[in-house]
Amino acid sequence: MEWFSDGDYWLSRLVFQRALAGVYLIAFLTAALQFRALIGERGMLPVPAYVRRIPLRRAPSLFQLHYSDRYFALCAWTGALLSAALVAGAADRIPLWGAMAWWAALWVLYLSIVNVGQTWYGFGWESLLLETGFLAVFLGNERTAPPVLVLWLLRWVLFRVEFGAGLIKIRGDECWRKLTCLYFHHETQPMPGPLSWFFHHLPKPLHRVEVAANHVTQLLIPVLLFTPQPVASAAAGMIVLTQLWLVLSGNFAWLNWITITLALSAVDASLIADPPALPAPPLWYEIVVIAVTALLLGRSYRPARNLLSRRQSMNRSYDPLHLVNAYGAFGTVGRVRQELVVEGTEETVLHPGTVWREYGFKGKPGDVRRMPRQFAPYHLRLDWMMWFAALSPAYARSWFGPFMERLLDGDRDTLRLLAHNPFPDAPPAYVRARVYRYRYTTWRELRATGAWWHRTYVREFLRPTRLF
Known part of the structure; x- marks a missing residue:
C-alpha cells in the first residue's frame, strides 16, 4: 500500500521521538524523586490504601498487582533509563517490533504510575503524555517510513490541545473575550517563572495584542494543520513559537514542551533534508496500524463532541487507558x-x-x-x-x-x-x-x-x- 507511508517525514519522526523520549525522561524522574512523600507506603496518599479501594478495571496499573516503595522506584528508574536510551536513538538500532515493544513498555510504566497517582497526577499533561506516548508505539523506526495514519492522529491530538484550549477560554471567562486576561494572568498563574514579573509589567496594549494573537493561534491556526504542505508546516511553526513564549512566561511542567513536540511531527522536513531510502513496511505492521487507527477514531467521538458542547470539559479522560482525551487550560483567570x-x-x-x-x-x-x-x-x-x-x-x-x-x-x-x-x-x-x-x-x-x-x-x- 503505497499510501501507507511518507518518507518525507523521516526527520520529523526522528526529532519527535527524541523529544518525546526527553519528556518521558523528565516525567519518570519527577515520579522517582517525589513519590515516597506523595504516594509511597508512608506517603500522604498511599498507593496500597488506594488500590484496596479501586478495582483494576478502573485504574489499570502494575501496582494493582503488587506495590512496595522499592518496586515503584524500580519501575520509575527503569522508565527513566529506557527514556534516556531512546533520546540517544537506541530504538533505531533494533528491529521494528523491538522498537514498538520499547515504546509500549514506557507507556505501560507511566500509565501504571498515573493510574495510582490520585490527586498528584490529576493534571492534563499526564493524559497528554500517555495519549502521545501510545501513538509513538506505532510510529516505527528507521526500519520503515513513517506511517501516514499515525502522523494524522498526532495532528488530531495537537488540534484538540490547541483548539480545546482556545474554546475553553472564549466560553469560560469574559476577560478572554475582552482581551484583558493578561492584565492578571502572569501574576495569578500557578507557578510564575523568573520572567513572569517582567511580563506582567508589559504595557496593557501589548497584553491585549498577546491575547488576540493567542486566539488566532489556538482557534484558527490548528485548522491549518490539516491542509497541504507547506501550509501545515507553517501552522506548526506558529504553534511552536507561541509555546516558546509561554515557556518564557511561566512554569507549566512539560505541557508546553510536549505541545512543541507534537507540532514538530507536522513539519515536512524534506524542505531542509532529503529523505533516505527506507524499507517498505511489513504487512503485519500495516494491519496493526490500521486497526489502532480505527480504534482511536471510534474513541474520538466523545472528545470531538466535547469540543462542540456548550458545557465543554477541560482536561478529561474518557477511559482508564487515557487513549483519547479532552484538553484545555485557563478557562478562568484569577484576578487576585x-x-x-x-x-x-x-x-x-x-x-x-x-x-x-x-x-x-x-x-x-x-x-x-x-x-x-x-x-x-x-x-x-x-x-x-x-x-x-x-x-x-x-x-x-x-x-x-x-x-x-x-x-x-x-x-x-x-x-x-x-x-x-x-x-x-x-x-x-x-x-x-x-x-x-x-x-x-x-x-x-x-x-x-x-x-x-x-x-x-x-x-x-x-x-x-x-x-x-
Whole structure:
C-alpha cells in the first residue's frame, strides 16, 4: 500500500521521538524523586490504601498487582533509563517490533504510575503524555517510513490541545473575550517563572495584542494543520513559537514542551533534508496500524463532541487507558493571587508573642524577596497543589492534613520536597497555615526594597495544630 507511508517525514519522526523520549525522561524522574512523600507506603496518599479501594478495571496499573516503595522506584528508574536510551536513538538500532515493544513498555510504566497517582497526577499533561506516548508505539523506526495514519492522529491530538484550549477560554471567562486576561494572568498563574514579573509589567496594549494573537493561534491556526504542505508546516511553526513564549512566561511542567513536540511531527522536513531510502513496511505492521487507527477514531467521538458542547470539559479522560482525551487550560483567570504560607513553632505553649518560622517551597511564591525560579519541564507537584488549595480548601481535603502531620513528624521524604526547613534539628511543636494575598511589586518598590512580591494577611487556613 503505497499510501501507507511518507518518507518525507523521516526527520520529523526522528526529532519527535527524541523529544518525546526527553519528556518521558523528565516525567519518570519527577515520579522517582517525589513519590515516597506523595504516594509511597508512608506517603500522604498511599498507593496500597488506594488500590484496596479501586478495582483494576478502573485504574489499570502494575501496582494493582503488587506495590512496595522499592518496586515503584524500580519501575520509575527503569522508565527513566529506557527514556534516556531512546533520546540517544537506541530504538533505531533494533528491529521494528523491538522498537514498538520499547515504546509500549514506557507507556505501560507511566500509565501504571498515573493510574495510582490520585490527586498528584490529576493534571492534563499526564493524559497528554500517555495519549502521545501510545501513538509513538506505532510510529516505527528507521526500519520503515513513517506511517501516514499515525502522523494524522498526532495532528488530531495537537488540534484538540490547541483548539480545546482556545474554546475553553472564549466560553469560560469574559476577560478572554475582552482581551484583558493578561492584565492578571502572569501574576495569578500557578507557578510564575523568573520572567513572569517582567511580563506582567508589559504595557496593557501589548497584553491585549498577546491575547488576540493567542486566539488566532489556538482557534484558527490548528485548522491549518490539516491542509497541504507547506501550509501545515507553517501552522506548526506558529504553534511552536507561541509555546516558546509561554515557556518564557511561566512554569507549566512539560505541557508546553510536549505541545512543541507534537507540532514538530507536522513539519515536512524534506524542505531542509532529503529523505533516505527506507524499507517498505511489513504487512503485519500495516494491519496493526490500521486497526489502532480505527480504534482511536471510534474513541474520538466523545472528545470531538466535547469540543462542540456548550458545557465543554477541560482536561478529561474518557477511559482508564487515557487513549483519547479532552484538553484545555485557563478557562478562568484569577484576578487576585492568594498563597498558603505554612509555619511552625518550637514553643509548646502558644501566646500572642509566639515566634513562627516559615517553611520555604521550591517553586511557589513564599519569601517576597525571592525571585521566582524556572523549574519546568520538571513538575513540582506539591507546589502546584498548594496553589489549588489556596483557591479552595476542597482541593486540599485529601492530602493537606497528612502533609501537616508529616511536618510535625519531621518526615525526611516530605522535607525533601521543600526548599527550606526552618527546624533542621527537631520538628516543630505546632504548625499552622495562613492565607496571604500576593501581588507583584512595582518597579519603584522593587528598586527600593528588593522584593518581587508584596503580601497581605487575609485569613487563617489551618489553626495551630500539633500531634497527639
